[in-house]
Amino acid sequence: MSKNILITGSNGLLGQKLAFLFSQSDYYKILLASKQPKSVFGKSLPYQTVDTGVKQEITRCIREFAPDVIINAAAMTDVDGCEEHREKAYTANVTSVENIVTAAKAGTHIIHFSTDYIFDGKNGPYDESAIPNPLSYYGKTKLASENILRGSNFDYSILRTMVLYGTGMNVKTNFALWVIRSLEENKTIRLVNDQLGNPTLADDLAYATLRVVEIERSGIYHIAGREIVSRFDFARAIAEVFAFDESLISPIATAELKQKAPRPLNSGLLTLKAESELDIKMSGVKKGLTTLYHQFEFEKKFDT
Numbered sequence: 629m630s631k632n633i634l635i636t637g638s639n640g641l642l643g644q645k646l647a648f649l650f651s652q653s654d655y656y657k658i659l660l661a662s663k664q665p666k667s668v669f670g671k672s673l674p675y676q677t678v679d680t681g682v683k684q685e686i687t688r689c690i691r692e693f694a695p696d697v698i699i700n701a702a703a704m705t706d707v708d709g710c711e712e713h714r715e716k717a718y719t720a721n722v723t724s725v726e727n728i729v730t731a732a733k734a735g736t737h738i739i740h741f742s743t744d745y746i747f748d749g750k751n752g753p754y755d756e757s758a759i760p761n762p763l764s765y766y767g768k769t770k771l772a773s774e775n776i777l778r779g780s781n782f783d784y785s786i787l788r789t790m791v792l793y794g795t796g797m798n799v800k801t802n803f804a805l806w807v808i809r810s811l812e813e814n815k816t817i818r819l820v821n822d823q824l825g826n827p828t829l830a831d832d833l834a835y836a837t838l839r840v841v842e843i844e845r846s847g848i849y850h851i852a853g854r855e856i857v858s859r860f861d862f863a864r865a866i867a868e869v870f871a872f873d874e875s876l877i878s879p880i881a882t883a884e885l886k887q888k889a890p891r892p893l894n895s896g897l898l899t900l901k902a903e904s905e906l907d908i909k910m911s912g913v914k915k916g917l918t919t920l921y922h923q924f925e926f927e928k929k930f931d932t
């Protein structure tokens with residue numbers, strides 16, 4: 629018997645990777661849902677326009693499709709934007725999860741994504757049992773969303789990740805894409821050398837999610853790239869893999885940047901539990917970036 633899988637936020641970076649992966653097997657009957665009028669996959673995969681923050685919309689979608697698994701990749705991910713537009717952030721990141729939990733039928737497996745920004749970055753890297761203390765409003769909304777699932781009667785999986793990067797169709801700029809575009813145009817860039825974390829290839833996280841579904845794992849998992857580096861070192865690795873001029877990159881301290889939302893500095897996620905229980909191997913920095921490089925080369929072949 630096949631499984632009905634609802635993927636919300638399917639037009640986003642992770643959503644696209646999930647959609648692609650789950651659509652490869654006939655065992656999964658997928659429905660994609662995102663806020664935008666159209667799916668980035670056109671009509672090739674079933675799609676509904678659904679704002680998860682609007683109770684009636686997500687409820688109707690869930691009631692009609694009756695998913696066995698809901699994978700919620702919808703979120704407001706702009707950390708400084710969340711600091712400024714709190715109501716919007718709360719609706720996208722917290723109300724959405726409340727709506728999903730309210731609408732889902734008993735027995736649904738709910739998979740949700742969270743972040744290292746639920747931690748304060750004083751003593752990372754963190755394992756799954758570390759005590760959260762979010763610094764930013766984004767981090768607070770993501771912790772609140774976790775708590776909704778923990779307090780529910782559902783079988784839930786919370787997959788915490790960080791510095792997600794990758795390429796996709798009309799995806800918002802992520803850290804790696806911004807660095808690549810800047811260096812391509814020979815722009816000088818200054819990157820923080822005191823924010824530490826594991827850059828995570830979105831394709832790896834999507835595969836880990838597939839494993840969670842396949843072996844029906846619930847609970848909290850830290851799923852992130854194998855290596856903890858500063859943003860400055862990550863950018864230098866990008867320059868190396870893509871053969872850009874490394875001298876365009878210089879270091880800066882977070883305090884000098886004056887970002888709207890405070891960031892955890894000494895962060896990072898320990899992934900031993902996920903790697904052993906899900907039997908996955910996350911990419912390190914060079915391997916992840918090499919995969920990305922080849923994806924760009926592949927895309928270029930189809931560009932006219």
Ligand SMILES: NC(=O)c1ccc[n+]([C@@H]2O[C@H](COP(=O)([O-])OP(=O)(O)OC[C@H]3O[C@@H](n4cnc5c(N)ncnc54)[C@H](OP(=O)(O)O)[C@@H]3O)[C@@H](O)[C@H]2O)c1
Nearest residue numbers: 637639640641642663679680681702703741743789791792
């Ligand atoms: N990106 C990171 O570095 C990072 C790090 C840690 C954790 N995460 C978590 O990983 C998950 C996936 O992130 P991502 O990088 O793939 O994000 P993304 O590229 O920003 O994708 C999120 C998608 O969800 C859509 N969306 C937002 N609000 C929605 C709503 N109310 N209803 C339906 N769709 C909605 C967005 O549409 P619009 O673009 O139109 O808003 C976008 O298409 C999120 O839970 C995020 O918190 C991400």
